[in-house]
Amino acid sequence: MSADKRKTMIEVVGLNKWFGQFHVLKDIDLVVRDGERIVICGPSGSGKSTLIRCINQLEHHQEGDILVGGVPVEKKGGNVREIRGQVGMVFQSFNLFPHITVLENCTLTPQLGLQMPKAEAEEIAMKHLTRVGIDDQALKYPLQLSGGQQQRVAIARALTMQPKIMLFDEPTSALDPEMIKEVLDVMVELAEEGMTMICVTHEMGFARQVADEVIFMDQGEIVEAGAPESFFANPRYDRSQQFLAHVM
C-alpha cells in the first residue's frame, strides 16, 4: 500500500454527540481524502445522518474534533460559514425554495453568497443545470417538477457554491423507484469527475459501483469499514452480516 499522498479533506477524531441524555455518536474516527468516495450505511437510528450533519454543523457535537480542510469546526459554531463554504449538502427532502424558479434557486448562492453579477451567476447555474440534465426546466417552479427532477436541481444548486466536498443525506430515500436511477446517475458522474463525497444511502448498487470505502454504522459506532468488494463479499462482523442479509 503506497503512502496516500492525497490531501486530507475531512478528519474526524473521537467524535461524541448526545441528544439530551441519548448518546447518539460514540468515539467516531474518520478520514476522508481528496477525491475519495465514502458510502455510509446502516440501520435507521445508527447515527449516520447525524454524523454528516455534524460535519457541516447542522448539528453540534459535544466531544471530539472535526477538521474540514484543516480548519477545526468549533463546537459552538463560531466559524460555521467558513466550514460550510467548502462543504455542499443534498437533503433527503430536497429543500428547494418553492417560491422562486429553478434557475433562481441556483443563482441565489453565486449572486448573494459569492457576490457575482447576475449574468455570470446565471451562466454558472445553467452550466450545472445542464450537467444534471435539467436545463430545459430552468424557468419552472420546483413544485411543478417530479421528485427526481427536484433532487437533481438540488444537486445542481449545491454545486453552484463550488464545494470541495459533497455530502449526500439519503438523497434517494424519498423518491419513487423509477426516479432513483436518474439521481444516482448524476451522482456517479459526479464521482467520476473526481468530487470528494460522503454519501449516506441504502443503495448498495451505487456503493459497489462508485465507493472507495464503505462504512457500516450501528448504534452510533463505526462497526466496520473497508473496500466495497471485501465488505459485500466478506463482512467480518455478525451485525454487518445481518444487515447485508436484510438489505440485499
Added chain:
Amino acid sequence: MSDTLIFSPKPDRPAPAESVGLIGWLRGNLFKDVPNALMTILGAYIAFVVLSWVLNWAIFNAVWEAESRRECLDTVGRSGACWPGVGVWFENMIYGLYPKDKVWRINLGFAVLIAWMIPLWMPKVQSKVAIGLSAVLIYPFLASYFFLGGDKSILWTALISMSLTGFGWVWATALSETFVGKSIGEVIVDKAGARNADERRQRLIKRGAAFVIFLVAVLLVNEWALEEVRTRFWGGLFLTLVISGIGITFSLPAGILLALGRRSDMPVISMLCTAFIELFRSVPLITILFMFNTMLPLFMPQGVEVDQLLRAIVAVCLFAAAYMAEVIRGGLQAIPKGQFEAAASLGLGYWQTTTQIVLPQALKIMIPTIVGNFIGLFKDTTLVSIIGLFDLMNMARAVGEDTTWLGLFIEPFFAVTMIYFVFCFAMSSYSMRLERKLATGRDR
C-alpha cells in the same frame, strides 16, 4: 471464510455536564449568550414586579370582611382589594335579578343538562349521537319551562312532556346499554315476551311503551305550576350562558346549511347564502344588535311584541351562523376532489355523500377554528350589555352603583375577568386535546 467477529457495542456514556441537566437547560434556554442573559434578567424582574404587585393587592393586603366600601377604604385604602362587595353581589353576578327564592330552578335546569350529557362519557353507551342530538333539540323545552315558568298551553304542555320523556329515554338507554348491552327498546320488547315476534309487533310494543310514558309525563307536567319569571330579570352568568348556549347550538347546523348552500350549483340558493354570509360578516355585531333591537318592532305586524332577549338572541344566532358558515366552507374546500369522485362512483347521492363522507372530514379539520368561534361567541355576548341586557359584565358594573359599595369597580371586574378567562381557556385547552385525539391517519 474467516471467523465472524462479534460486534459488542460500546456502553453509553452520560452526556457532559454543561449540556444536560439543570445547568444545560439553563444555558440553552435562558443564558445562551449575553443579549439572552440580559433579556432573562429584565424579564424576570418585570415578571416579579407585576406578580408581586398583583398578589399584594389581591391577596396579602386585601380585606376579606367588611360591611361597606367605606370600611374597606378606611382599613387599607386603595392598596388592597375589597372582596366583601364581590361576595355580597356574587349571587347576583351569577343569576342576575332572578328572584332569590326561585334560583333553584336555574340550578335544576343546568343540573338536568349535565345529567342529560353524562351518558356521552359512559363507555358502553352506543346511542351517543342520538343522545347528543336530543340534548340539543329536546332539552331546551324543559329548560325553557324551568327558567321561564308561566302558564302552559296545551301545545306547550305537550312539548315539555316530550322533553321530560326524552330525558327519561336518555337515562333508560344509558342504563340498559351499559348493564344489559341492549337498547331500551329491545329490553321492553323482551320484557313483554315478544322477542320472537315479527317486526311490526315489536314496533307496536315499543311505541306503546313510549306513548304510555309520554302520558305519565303529561300528568306530571300538568301538576307543575312554576311562577313566571320574565326575561327582564334574567341576568349575570346565567344570561350569558343562555345566549351563548343558544348561539353555539344554532350556529353549527345553520352554518353547515349556509356553507353547503353557498357551494351549491343552484344559483338562487348560492347567491342568497353568499349575500347573507357576506352581509353579516361585513358589519360589527353591535350594529346587528342595534338593528334588531330598534327595527324589529317596525317589521312586525301591529300589536306583535318581540321580547328584548329574543331579539338579541336572534341577532347573535344569525351573526354566529354567518361566521361558522365561512369556517365550514374552508373545511369543505380542503377536502380533495377525489373524495367526491369516489363517493359518486360508489353511487352515493348528494345528501349521503355530504353527511357520511364530506362533513365528518371537514368538521374534523376545522375543529380548532370551530371551537375558536365558540370562544369568540361567548366573549361577544358581552355586547348585549350595550343594549341594556344584564349579562355578566353589566352585573359587575352594577356592583359599583350600589350605594353600600359605591365606586367598587376593579374587584368585580377582576372576578368577572377570571370567570371569562377560566371558561375560554378551558374551551381552548379542550379543543387542543380534541384535535390531538382526532388526528387519526392525518399527518404522521
Added chain:
Amino acid sequence: MALSTEAATPKSSPSNPLSRMWRDARIRAIILQVLTLVGVIAFFGWLVMNTAYNLSQRNMSAGFGFLDVSAGFGIGFTLVEYQEGDSYLRVFYVGILNTLLVAVVAIFLATVLGLIVGLARLSDNWLIGKIARCYVELLRNTPLLLQIIAWYFGVFNLLPRPKQSIELAEGFVLNNRGFYLPAPVPEAGFNIVLITFAAAVIFAIGLYRWASVRLDKTGKAFPAISTGIAVIICAPLAVHLALGAPLGWDIPVLKGFNFTGGTSVPPSFCALIVALSAYTSCFIAEIVRAGIQSVSKGQLEAAGALNLPPNWTLRRVVMPQALRVIIPPLISQYLNVTKNSSLAIAIGFPDLVSVWMNTSLNQSGRAIPIVAMTMAFYCLVSLSVSLVMNYYNKRALLKER
C-alpha cells in the same frame, strides 16, 4: 290471491308525469329555486308591508330627506370642523372620520406590538417565550368590551385633574380630560421641508432600484434600505434646521382649570386605542408566529448549507414564504379592528356607530335610512378589503403541478 295491482307495479317506473319531473334532478333544482325565491320575496314583502304600515302610524318617512336637517347636538371629538347646527350628513361624515382614525392608529400600534410579541413567542429564551405566551392567553381569553371598559374606568378615568396632570414630557400631558399634545404650526418655509421630505422618499425609492440593478450587474450589494431610511430622516431634518426651524409648536398650557392650546384626544379615545391595540396584538402575534413557523426547518438548513449570508436568507428565503402565510389573516385582523372600533359606544367615544346609529337615530327617529347607511359603510370597507386580498392571494399562490 292477495296480490294487489298496486303491489305489482314496481316503484321505479312511474307512469305519472308529475313524479317523473320530480325525479329529474335538473327540474327538481329549478323547482326548489323557484320555491325559495318565492318564499324569500314573500317574506320580505310581508316585512315591507308591516314596515310601511308602522311608519305611517308613527308619521315617519323612510326617506333620506332628513340628511339636510340640522342635527342639533354636539360631538365631543371631531377631526374636522363641526358645529351643533350642522346637518345630519355632516354628522355621518364626522363619525366616519373618527372611526377611520381609531382604526388607523390601532392598526399601526397593534401591528408593531404584535410583531414584537410574535417574535418573543418564537424566542429561544424560555422566560421571554413564557411571558409572551401569558400575555397572549390572558388578552385572548377576555372579552374585548371588558378590556375597553377596564382601561377606561380603571385607568384613564382615574387620571388626576388638569391641575395635577401627569407630564410625560414637555407638552405631552395626561389627565382626566384627555391626552394633550403640542400641535404643529407650520410657518413660512415649512413647505420647503415638506418638499425635501417628498424628494427624500423619491430618492430612497430610486436608490433601492439602482442598488438592485447594480447587484444584478456587478454582484456587489449596497445597503440601500438603511441609507434610504437615513436620508429620509436626515435630509428634511437638515433643511429644517438650516432654515431656522420653521415649525412652531402650540404647546398646551394650563390656564385656570384646563389646558388650552395644542391638540388633545379624550380619555375615551386613549382607552379605546390601548385596549384595541393590545387585544388585536395578541392575535397578530399568533399570526406572525404561525407564519414564521410555516417555513420548514429544511429551508433554513438548505440556506445554511448553501452558505447564504443570514440577512439574505431572511430577505429571500424566509420572508417571502412567511409573508404569504401572514398577510391574509393579518388583513382579516385589520378588518376586525375597524369593526371592533364600534365598541366605542360603550365608553362614549363618538365613532360612527355611537354618533350615527345611536344618537342620530334616537334624535331623528329615522331608523331605516340610518341603519342602511351604517351597514353600507361597513360593507363597503369589508368588500373593498376582500377584493384587495383576493387579488393578493391570486398573485401570491405558489405555482404547483
